[in-house]
Amino acid sequence: MFKKKECVAMLLAGGQGSRLYALTKKTAKPAVSFGGKYRIIDFPLSNCINSGLDTVGVLTQYQPLQLNEYIGNGLPWDLDRTFGGVKILPPYQGQKGGDWYKGTANAIWQNMEFINRYRADYVLILSGDHIYKMNYSKMLAAHKQSGADCTIAVIDVPLEEASRFGIMSTREDGSIFKFSEKPKNPDSTKASMGIYIFTREKLESYLRADAENPKSENDFGKNIIPAMLAAGEKLMAYPFAGYWKDVGTISSLWEANMDLLGAHPALSLLDETWRIYSRHEAAPPQYVGSEATVENSSVTAGCEIYGTVRNSVLGTGVVVERGAVVEDSVLMNGVRVGEGSTVRYSILDANVSLGKNVRVGEDRAKTDQIAVIGADCAIPDDGIVPPGAMLEDEKNN
Amino acid sequence: MKIAGLIFSNIHDHSMPELTRMRTMASIPFACRYRLIDFALSNMVNSGITNIGVITHYNYQSLMDHIGGGKDWDLARRSGGIKILPPYIAAYENAAASKLYTSRLEALYGAQNFINRCGAEYIVLSDCDVVLNIDLDDVIEDHIRSGAFLTLVTKRMDVTDLHLANERDIAVVDENDRITEIDRYIPTKGEVDVSTNIMVLRRSDLQNALSEGLARGYSSFHLDIIGKNLSKKLFHAYRFNGWYSQIDSLSKYFSTSMQLLNTEVRHCLFGDPDREIYTKIRNSAPTQYKEGAAVSNSMIADGCVIEGKVENSILFRGVHVSRGTVIRNSILLQDTYVGANVSLNCVITDKNASVRDDRVLSGHETMPFFIGKGITV
Numbered sequence: 196m197f198k199k200k201e202c203v204a205m206l207l208a209g210g211q212g213s214r215l216y217a218l219t220k221k222t223a224k225p226a227v228s229f230g231g232k233y234r235i236i237d238f239p240l241s242n243c244i245n246s247g248l249d250t251v252g253v254l255t256q257y258q259p260l261q262l263n264e265y266i267g268n269g270l271p272w273d274l275d276r277t278f279g280g281v282k283i284l285p286p287y288q289g290q291k292g293g294d295w296y297k298g299t300a301n302a303i304w305q306n307m308e309f310i311n312r313y314r315a316d317y318v319l320i321l322s323g324d325h326i327y328k329m330n331y332s333k334m335l336a337a338h339k340q341s342g343a344d345c346t347i348a349v350i351d352v353p354l355e356e357a358s359r360f361g362i363m364s365t366r367e368d369g370s371i372f373k374f375s376e377k378p379k380n381p382d383s384t385k386a387s388m389g390i391y392i393f394t395r396e397k398l399e400s401y402l403r404a405d406a407e408n409p410k411s412e413n414d415f416g417k418n419i420i421p422a423m424l425a426a427g428e429k430l431m432a433y434p435f436a437g438y439w440k441d442v443g444t445i446s447s448l449w450e451a452n453m454d455l456l457g458a459h460p461a462l463s464l465l466d467e468t469w470r471i472y473s474r475h476e477a478a479p480p481q482y483v484g485s486e487a488t489v490e491n492s493s494v495t496a497g498c499e500i501y502g503t504v505r506n507s508v509l510g511t512g513v514v515v516e517r518g519a520v521v522e523d524s525v526l527m528n529g530v531r532v533g534e535g536s537t538v539r540y541s542i543l544d545a546n547v548s549l550g551k552n553v554r555v556g557e558d559r560a561k562t563d564q565i566a567v568i569g570a571d572c573a574i575p576d577d578g579i580v581p582p583g584a585m586l587e588d589e590k591n592n
Numbered sequence: 593m594k595i596a597g598l599i600f601s602n603i604h605d606h607s608m609p610e611l612t613r614m615r616t617m618a619s620i621p622f623a624c625r626y627r628l629i630d631f632a633l634s635n636m637v638n639s640g641i642t643n644i645g646v647i648t649h650y651n652y653q654s655l656m657d658h659i660g661g662g663k664d665w666d667l668a669r670r671s672g673g674i675k676i677l678p679p680y681i682a683a684y685e686n687a688a689a690s691k692l693y694t695s696r697l698e699a700l701y702g703a704q705n706f707i708n709r710c711g712a713e714y715i716v717l718s719d720c721d722v723v724l725n726i727d728l729d730d731v732i733e734d735h736i737r738s739g740a741f742l743t744l745v746t747k748r749m750d751v752t753d754l755h756l757a758n759e760r761d762i763a764v765v766d767e768n769d770r771i772t773e774i775d776r777y778i779p780t781k782g783e784v785d786v787s788t789n790i791m792v793l794r795r796s797d798l799q800n801a802l803s804e805g806l807a808r809g810y811s812s813f814h815l816d817i818i819g820k821n822l823s824k825k826l827f828h829a830y831r832f833n834g835w836y837s838q839i840d841s842l843s844k845y846f847s848t849s850m851q852l853l854n855t856e857v858r859h860c861l862f863g864d865p866d867r868e869i870y871t872k873i874r875n876s877a878p879t880q881y882k883e884g885a886a887v888s889n890s891m892i893a894d895g896c897v898i899e900g901k902v903e904n905s906i907l908f909r910g911v912h913v914s915r916g917t918v919i920r921n922s923i924l925l926q927d928t929y930v931g932a933n934v935s936l937n938c939v940i941t942d943k944n945a946s947v948r949d950d951r952v953l954s955g956h957e958t959m960p961f962f963i964g965k966g967i968t969v
Binding site: 231232270271455456457458460463470471472473475477479480481482483484485487488489490492493495496499504508509 | 623624625663853862870873877880883888890891893897
């Protein structure tokens with residue numbers, strides 16, 4: 196028996212994140228590391244539990260191994276529940292055959308049964324691509340109050356960037372009268388955050404119609420929302436003000452990490468009333484040696500620092516040996532920086548190992564290109580990795 | 593082979609009144625993010641012992657809060673797992689017969705239900721005042737191989753490293769690792785074999801010893817169960833070679849903590865990836881080192897914000913060190929707040945303590961200055 200849930204969250208986590216290149220070679224984008232001890236998907240999952248939503252379906256498709264392992268039974272997010280909890284929803288074969296998820300809308304359509312077994316009144320659609328803290332229960336309250344068929348979270352973006360987003364044009368009461376996907380000449384600065392709340396019956400009927408239309412791309416932004424607007428359904432914009440960042444590119448991922456630093460970080464994770472949860476490694480506390488310098492940096496458990504670390508974000512168990520310098524960089528779990536090596540303006544994925552006197556990247560003042568080293572790469576002594584390089588471990592090919 | 597564990601959470605509380613006023617020995621915070629019981633628990637879990645009873649006496653709220661359902665040690669099990677064993681006091685029998693235990697043996701009498709029902713072949717006993725990373729599988733194998741009645745883990749130490757006032761049991765061990773004598777006599781110089789109070793014995797042997805003890809009115813495990821049988825049964829010593837510390841006073845707590853700043857010691861305790869030490873997960877954010885922070889030779893937990901200078905110190909989770917402040921040779925427990933332009937040297941602060949701007953406080957390494965839980969200076 197399944198207990199009724201007022202709202203079920205569906206988290207689209209199948210994206211490849213091809214613009215993250217080496218970082219998503221072996222893993223789906225939502226499982227990419229962020230901020231030292233987190234993965235991107237920790238943000239929507241923590242937002243769910245902090246908003247009181249305890250039933251979450253995670254739709255996976257691309258390279259799901261790490262993501263499945265990471266989510267597990269949902270324990271780190273308190274989503275290991277007898278009633279509800281987190282469930283991984285991969286594509287499946289049915290009696291009439293099966294198919295990969297063809298688009299965002301198709302992924303939800305294929306899992307309508309999951310939603311219906313909880314007799315949910317509302318469905319929250321999320322993506323695993325963004326770093327932000329948001330109380331979905333407030334959005335749900337707004338959706339219920341307005342009696343809308345669909346509510347879309349929007350954020351104000353600068354006009355010059357608006358053409359990169361799905362842009363909503365709204366009336367004074369917040370109702371949407373026009374939606375344009377990546378418009379050349381945007382007439383509004385309200386960008387869709389890819390967060391939707393649907394009233395379930397409406398969602399089901401539009402997904403059914405969409406599934407029956409062979410010409411559809413089965414996408415929420417391209418098909419479902421325009422179809423609902425055309426039919427005169429009530430769509431409301433829900434304005435969100437706060438930190439929100441798409442980390443779909445190397446430079447935006449680097450920037451979002453840097454937003455954790457500074458005297459007044461743009462994104463603070465220290466707020467105990469809105470904790471971001473993550474799967475934990477049993478690492479010992481961090482140790483900073485006698486000759487070490489650590490400034491303006493975020494450092495996680497298990498790190499051992501004997502060299503210099505400035506303006507950087509270090510994941511679990513990073514070792515920076517004596518005489519090594521790490522600046523303006525993001526070092527993910529288990530990276531080792533050998534004696535005398537320098538790492539500047541770079542992203543080093545998990546378990547990268549640098550020998551002695553290796554030079555990675557270039558001073559940020561001298562280059563605008565981030566050097567990236569993929570997971571498990573080992574760079575021998577005196578190696579040089581130029582700025583803008585994109586290295587991958589050959590064993591991973 | 594089924595093995596159960598029994599942990600004594602209170603046994604040495606009186607040796608460190610400052611930190612046990614509000615908690616058990618087991619729940620004393622140690623090494624940035626652990627509690628002392630984490631070492632006993634992790635050692636057992638790492639050796640596949642997943643049926644563990646924790647004997648408590650008083651002050652055990654903080655212990656219950658720390659252990660919760662046992663998930664963080666992978667001890668939330670349908671079968672076995674972790675069980676807190678509060679004192680057993682019968683409601684209707686005469687009060688004298690069901691008084692609170694005062695010794696290890698009496699504590700075991702109270703845990704007989706657990707011992708009788710756990711179904712294990714062997715039982716490992718451990719206290720919570722010891723800090724070590726030990727492979728208990730090896731101890732159990734050694735115990736079985738020796739055919740002993742009881743195996744006691746000992747550590748060879750120079751007496752000058754021992755705290756004189758303690759009641760550590762010194763074992764006299766012969767060349768065949770047989771314990772020939774056990775008492776509380778402490779010689780003045782040389783090396784001695786110190787009991788870690790980690791013991792292994794067959795469950796049926798423990799059950800028999802307990803019935804014998806009850807029948808004869810014994811009250812001391814060491815003096816009666818061990819001492820009176822030394823010539824009749826084989827008591828075997830397992831000599832532990834790794835790093836070991838027993839915490840029996842605030843100054844020993846301080847010096848043991850400071851030893852962790854030595855990388856070799858730290859790696860000995862935490863470095864084996866197959867034998868990790870587990871603790872309650874708090875989900876703190878990574879620690880923020882701000883512009884102007886200067887940290888050296890220090891061990892720091894997650895969730896801290898550091899704007900000042902920190903030297904030779906140990907910072908627990910959620911500690912805040914403000915600008916212009918200098919912290920030396922100190923241990924700041926969870927959520928300690930230190931204001932601006934403060935100077936601390938040889939200070940231990942308990943949880944949620946706070947030190948206002950411009951304060952200058954200093955103790956000595958033999959007598960650290962202690963600031964109690966929640967106190968503002």
